[in-house]
Amino acid sequence: MGEFRILEIKQSVFADNDKRADELRKELKEKKVFLLNLMSSPGSGKTTTLTRTIEQLKDELRIGVMEADIDSDVDAQTISKLGIKAIQLHTGGMCHLDADMTAQGLEGLETGDVDLAILENVGNLVCPAEFDTGAVKNAMILSVPEGHDKPLKYPLMFSICDVVLINKIDVLPYFDFDMEVCRKNIRMRNPNTKIIPICARTGEGIGEWIKWLQQEVKEWKS
Numbered sequence: 531m532g533e534f535r536i537l538e539i540k541q542s543v544f545a546d547n548d549k550r551a552d553e554l555r556k557e558l559k560e561k562k563v564f565l566l567n568l569m570s571s572p573g574s575g576k577t578t579t580l581t582r583t584i585e586q587l588k589d590e591l592r593i594g595v596m597e598a599d600i601d602s603d604v605d606a607q608t609i610s611k612l613g614i615k616a617i618q619l620h621t622g623g624m625c626h627l628d629a630d631m632t633a634q635g636l637e638g639l640e641t642g643d644v645d646l647a648i649l650e651n652v653g654n655l656v657c658p659a660e661f662d663t664g665a666v667k668n669a670m671i672l673s674v675p676e677g678h679d680k681p682l683k684y685p686l687m688f689s690i691c692d693v694v695l696i697n698k699i700d701v702l703p704y705f706d707f708d709m710e711v712c713r714k715n716i717r718m719r720n721p722n723t724k725i726i727p728i729c730a731r732t733g734e735g736i737g738e739w740i741k742w743l744q745q746e747v748k749e750w751k752s
Contacts, residue, residue: 551629554664567665572653626657678712
């Protein structure tokens with residue numbers, strides 16, 4: 531039987547991506563551009579939360595948004611109506627963005643006049659967590675209807691996030707969702723993550739989220 535080589539393709543792909551992500555963060559630091567990677571499952575309220583965020587910060591920071599999706603430009607159209615820079619990124623069927631794809635998006639966004647760049651990643655709790663996009667911070671949204679057990683089912687997503695927004699708290703009375711159990715499950719995966727309950731629809735809790743983001747941007751640009 532002939533000799534053969536075993537190539538660890540996945541490991542190589544991740545290593546190359548991690549290197550590119552580190553390079554991208556260095557470039558962003560030099561340009562003083564803060565990149566936030568926003569992730570969640572479909573229907574969690576990403577775009578509504580993003581809209582609230584932009585409304586609160588657009589007079590203070592120059593904001594640009596990259597809307598990533600498999601197809602369509604619905605989200606980009608929604609965000610562009612807020613009077614900020616927005617572009618749509620089509621992933622060609624892929625369920626995530628990696629560092630190189632993000633870099634291409636930033637180039638298209640033309641970040642020379644942007645302080646805060648936000649990547650609204652593809653709606654998925656698995657693939658986006660596996661690829662470092664080069665973002666300065668990772669944020670995710672968990673909505674109440676999804677259940678308090680999601681940190682147990684999708685450990686990697688919760689372990690890489692710097693902040694978790696628990697959205698749709700206005701419907702807590704109608705769902706079997708235990709906030710304290712959810713907090714405990716998140717802490718089990720990442721004891722250092724910031725947990726902020728919000729309702730993007732009513733604006734409840736958004737102030738705390740905005741303060742966190744303002745501080746992170748300030749520290750990055752200093």
